[in-house]
Amino acid sequence: MSSLTDKHSRGRTVARRESFDKQAAEWLRAAIIEGEYPPGQRLTEASLADDAQVSRSTMRTALLYLAAEGLVVQAAYSGWKVTELSASDAREVYTLRSALDGLAAQLAAQAMTPASADQLHERLASLLEAAREHPSTRQLAEADMAFHSCIVDLANNRRLRDHYDRITGAVLLYVHATNVRASIETIIDEHTAIYQALRQGDPELSRRLAETHVLTYGADLEAELALAQSTTE
Incomplete structure (x- = not known):
């Protein structure tokens, strides 16, 4: 994975520290979701700062951002670790x-316009093709x-968007780190109905x-994780 410096700093100077901290958080979030740092792996500010080619203080702030999202937790005596997957956490x-x-769907439906429906249909078409x-x-x-993010946008509620973004990383971590997949027919039918x-x-x-769509997937995910936990105990 390319370093943060490679990705963001060629010919550019980040004007504000807060912006650079958030870019470091984006870099680390992607690395965790993509499995470069898998669930349960120990992390240190120093090694992460070296990997990303940023200062330790910048990486420390990035870790705090991700802790608020539930992607990392502080580990006793060893700095940090990527959040471990569990049935209870998935629930x-x-x-x-x-x-x-x-809530997003309810608000979006109340504010639905032909233009909004067209916008959402484009996302649906891309999803069905995928x-x-x-x-x-x-x-x-x-x-x-x-x-789903398009529906949140159409709800036009800033605080809802903030909360949704805060949980998106944890959702993607579970999606990419497990083998739970709905059938193609279920994916098509449920999203089309929505x-x-x-x-x-x-x-x-x-x-x-x-x-119901989200809870059904969550229940399947919880069941798989519970089974995996029972076989390792």
């Missing part, structure tokens, strides 16, 4: 995400997240479908 993450997705052509790849996860409810401007149906 918490997906219970929260279902509530956020449900489901058919890349059923078990990163493209599918990205298309899925883009569809889109149709939103296009029709039905707030309650939109909320219910969005919540």
Whole structure:
């Protein structure tokens, strides 16, 4: 993985420290989600700073950002570690995400316009294409997240967006680090139903479908993790 300096600092000077701290957080978030630093791995500010070619103080701030998102935790006597996956944590993450997705769908349906429906349909088309052509790849996860993120945008609620962004990293960590996948038919049917409810401007149906969609996946994920934990105990 290229260093943060390679990616962001060629011919540029970051004008504000806060901006650079956030770029370091983005670099580390991507590295964790992509599995370069897997769940449970110990992390030190010094080694991460070397990897990213930034100062230790910048990396320390980046770690604090990610701790707030639930991607890393402070480990006694050894600095930090990537959050370990567990059935109980998955339940918490997906219970929260279902509530956020449900609220976003309700608000988006209430404010739905033909232009908004067209925008969401573009995301749906990309998702369905990814489901058919890349059923078990990163493209599918990205298309899925883009569809749901579009609904959050259409809800037009800044605080909802803030909370959604804060949990997105944890959601992606579970998606990329596990083998839980819905069937292609389920992906197509559930997302199409959510889109149709939103296009029709039905707030309650939109909320219910969005919540059920997320909770069903979360339950499957929780079951797989519980099984994995039972075999290692």
